Amino acid sequence: MARSALVLGGGMVGVSTAWHLQQRGFDVVLVERREPGRETSYGNAGLIQREAVEPYAFPHDLQKLMQVALRQGNDVTYRLADLLALAPRLAEYWWNSSPRRYARISRGFEALIRYSLSEHDRMIDASGAGDLVRHGGWTQIFRTEKGFADGAAKARHFAREFGVESRILDSATLARSEPALRRAMTGGVYWPTPYSVTDPGALVQRYADLFTSGGGRIVHGDARTLSNLTGGWTVQTKDGPVSAERAVVALGPWSSDITQSLGYRFPLFVKRGYHRHFKWDGKLNTPMIDTDAGVALLPMARGLRVTTGAEFALRDAPPSWKQILGSERLAREMLDIGEAVEATPWMGSRPCVADMLPIIGEAPAHTGLWFHFGHAHQGFTLGPATARLCAEMMAGETPYIDPLPYRPTRFRYGRRAFPV
């Protein structure tokens, strides 16, 4: 008899998981409350970031910490009213960002990133989504001398340690290669190997179509109705209850809705982010991210998508448009963009874990329940790579990457992080 699974959540992570399980002979139903790829996997910067071999650390240098604390920059901000609630998670994030721990965590992160392009390639080819994907990399640009010096040093470090290709561009070379830039920058780092996607939500939809064309089913339902009264796992959907032997929680920033109700105390939080499209008939040779200012300039199907850096806030707190308005102002300094396409900006939440690694593995206290979430800044990049890992483990195959760094049982704080 075919093995069966419910995949909860139809973002990049869930859809990729559903396809990989299907490839291994599972009978899979994907449960989504909306359509696939309409949430975080829709609104991101659309970069498949082969260069992102280290996750985003919590700053340890005093100057940066002060800048964030005083909310002086546009790249990182926070919602004052939520700080107390977020403090334990942020403290843990800070602790994990100390150089020694961060070096170990980065090894686990790089092991996944290494396969990000090859695993997307496989799904892009199978789904015929090549028209949505541009090869040719992206360019990191800097507005301060210090930012450029640090960025160039990091690029050299990535080349030495991980073999990541880059080209360091001085101010004049950058200006020549991107004539649309209206403002002089101090320099740039061009990363040639990553991909960029012109419509991130559409790529997820293509992967979802690939899954349904292979016989998979997508149903509308609320994952929070998950129960295991019958031995397997059941969710209530618009088509009635749907059951399977196993269930995978791939709900991105909503994963905590399930894990908390089952008694797991994972150190999850979100970093919110915003985007807005602008009319623009200019040309950039590659997408750009102004790292010092935390603003990305992304030519996409709906116009020039401008995104923000991170906002520390509770997931469901009301949006604050300050950061995206800051990004818009900075974008206008750099490019001759026109009016906004949407009436209001988009907001989404990066699903973060305090040790910067996703959680992938079977739930310690619930047989047949699997966790697959917490991809933070790089879930669009990593979805297919971690989905393969998750599906291989569920199928009892030898995993292609050592799964140990991502195991759900790694969190212990004196008391266990999971129910016994």
Ligand SMILES: Cc1cc2nc3c(=O)[nH]c(=O)nc-3n(C[C@H](O)[C@H](O)[C@H](O)COP(=O)(O)OP(=O)(O)OC[C@H]3O[C@@H](n4cnc5c(N)ncnc54)[C@H](O)[C@@H]3O)c2cc1C
């Ligand atoms: C501004 C911004 C820029 C970013 N840029 C990049 C980038 O360039 N590259 C990159 O790799 N990553 C980027 N990211 C991060 C990336 O977008 C996320 O890590 C990734 O999309 C997470 O995917 P996911 O499938 O885990 O979550 P999601 O895409 O959020 O999917 C979760 C799904 O679960 C569904 N769901 C939620 N609750 C329920 C429920 N109760 N019942 C049923 N379904 C439910 C939702 O509808 C949603 O479809 C960016 C993020 C932001 C915010």
